[in-house]
Amino acid sequence: MTRSQGATTTTDAPGPPDHRLGFVSTEEEVSVTALPVRGTIPAWLDGALLRNGPAKFEAGGQGFRHWFDGLAMLHRFAFAGGRVAYANRFLDSPDYRAVRERGRIGYSTFATDPCRSIFARVAARFTGGVGLNANVSIGRVADQFVAWTETPLPIAFDPETLRAAGVLDWEDRLDATTTTPHPLTDPASGDTFNNLVRFGGTSRYTLHRIPAGERRRLPLAALPVREPAYMHSFGLTAGHLVLAEYPLTVNPLRMLLRGRPFAENLRWRPERPTRFLIARRDGGGWLPPAEGGAFFCFHHVNAQERDGELLVDLLAYPDPAIIDALYLDRLRRPAAELALPPLPELRRCRVPLDGGAVRYERLARMGLELPRINDRHRGWDYRYVYGVGQREDGQPDFQNQLVKVDLRTGDAAVWHEAGCYPGEPVFVAAPGARAEDDGVLLSVVLDARRGRSFLLVLDAPSLGELARAEAPHRIPLGFHGCYADRLTAGSKV
């Protein structure tokens, strides 16, 4: 094991052998050429799993209040010839530098008391200020890998060294306050799509397309709104983009006046419907509005078109209580006192293309979060959803198993190991795969009993364990990542 320059020793305090270890800061940055492997890594796996998530939750005696606010750390598991190399590094963002150089939190976050509003946070980009802690997901824009958060200014980084290369330089002049950290790429065209939200006296959604290989965002459909909703993701089909606009809204002017962090400005209005806003991908504008009952959701799963309807599959909570449940003081309670809301249901929203009432149906008995699919099925018919779940043994706990839902039956297969807390499972298709689930699942698992993490490789058809590679340390629980094949990752082991 070699420690990268500037690495400090770990601050890992021995903690209780449970989920709470996932919310303890780490300082350690390492680079390891070969992790100990148990089992057999498929020889065809020759790219890299890149992960993002919060890893430091305090600075200079101040603590972040919410899981979503921790400083971003990138992780890289690179595969070659059945071996696994590992490296991790804090994302060298303006926020990270501010904490390092000033020793305190000095910018606006999702839920931690800011010194400036989100307006100032975005305006800060023009003044060289701070407000960019891209700790949510990883994607690609043109030839660059980027870390995303909910401000539309992703941080570019080198997928091999994990060194940051600054805020992505968009080649357009679109102005926005927030975006989703879940841009979606059409598997056929390679074009990527996302939504921008501009806050103001009149706010505006702008669904847009990023042509494959470019850094330009081309608006497809814009919609003025008085009180924009908090939307963390959206849906993509062959012909349409769909926003599920839950009645969890922000009054931008009130937020500007109050100066409180973003999360404290969200208002839940369950008497209002969830609006389904559908835009044509060919630039032909919006379809007639469609509405269903109120719910909240972080993650869309997939969407498709069938018989005059959009089938919009997502993970639906009855209300946004989950946001409050993810404050760190609540997450750091013993399992018996966690009081997490139940996992969201996998819901199909049947949205008529000619507008009107949306019907909901439940697709699986078991709830799940952090959903992934085989991305080759993005926008089309599909059968399998992967995610994290919770063991149904009557014991309160954080998410402690991996789940594979078969949409044809509604049944789920699971992987579980006592004391282990798996992260988002990323599906990687086998070369020449014919079946949708022919491939592996990669998940970074916190083994709380040992105070360490490991990379788990599961056979996707059976959820049987193929191998695990032991990381040299504990990796705090993270959010999202991606698999980069060898050519695009430039990975060497």
Ligand SMILES: [Fe+2]
């Ligand atoms: Fe997410």
